[in-house]
Amino acid sequence: MLNNKEFDLWAESYDQSVDLSNENEKYPFAGYGKVLDKIYIDISYACYNTVLDIGFGTGRLAWRLYEKGCRIFGQDFSDKMIEISQRKMPCANLYRGDFTQGLVEDLKQYKYDAIIATYSLHHLKDENKVDFIKSLFPLLKDDGCIYIGDVAFDTREELEKCREKAGAEWADDEFYFVFEEMKKSFPKMKFEKMSFCGGILLLSKI
Numbered sequence: 001m002l003n004n005k006e007f008d009l010w011a012e013s014y015d016q017s018v019d020l021s022n023e024n025e026k027y028p029f030a031g032y033g034k035v036l037d038k039i040y041i042d043i044s045y046a047c048y049n050t051v052l053d054i055g056f057g058t059g060r061l062a063w064r065l066y067e068k069g070c071r072i073f074g075q076d077f078s079d080k081m082i083e084i085s086q087r088k089m090p091c092a093n094l095y096r097g098d099f100t101q102g103l104v105e106d107l108k109q110y111k112y113d114a115i116i117a118t119y120s121l122h123h124l125k126d127e128n129k130v131d132f133i134k135s136l137f138p139l140l141k142d143d144g145c146i147y148i149g150d151v152a153f154d155t156r157e158e159l160e161k162c163r164e165k166a167g168a169e170w171a172d173d174e175f176y177f178v179f180e181e182m183k184k185s186f187p188k189m190k191f192e193k194m195s196f197c198g199g200i201l202l203l204s205k206i
């Protein structure tokens, strides 16, 4: 699993490498563009204003929402990612913190229309994902929504097929979402598949 220093080193070339994998429809970022576009459209359509981005990276999605006028809050543990994002979004409220330890206290003082996490929560083990996602619900406004865009599969069988195809490229230390398994903890969860290895998991309070 990449630590914060390794993300620091990746930060400058992050956008380029992700775009390449997305354009070539290769694991792990096949569907990345569609995932971000769809979340952006849904948040815009819902007229959501206050957005929390967990693991915002270079701010690819948060920046678009910021430009649209959303109030952006975020947490990431890479100083370099924070520096890049803060430069793009000078008025965003960006905090440094490791989400395996939960959210920083300051971010728990607000309620959000939308909580987004794109390609970040696969760093949590499945059992920790469930607890972490549950801890987000009290921070969501009543008509708010949680959008998790990530490497994700309908079934464990699909994940295994992807692992086989990816061969040596497969990241053994990442824990990808399997919708049918997540649904056991979140019966109201929805899944929108965007590519053979990516999609959006949606959760709302109501």
Ligand SMILES: C[S@@+](CC[C@H](N)C(=O)[O-])C[C@H]1O[C@@H](n2cnc3c(N)ncnc32)[C@H](O)[C@@H]1O
Pocket: 004, 007, 054, 055, 056, 057, 058, 059, 060, 061, 075, 076, 077, 078, 081, 097, 098, 099, 100, 117, 118, 119, 120, 123
């Ligand atoms: C693959 S990037 C995704 C960035 C962005 N959300 C996107 O969609 O392009 C993962 C991001 O999550 C952050 N991250 C990974 N593990 C983390 C952790 N335990 N706590 C906080 N941030 C973490 C990394 O620093 C990085 O910025």
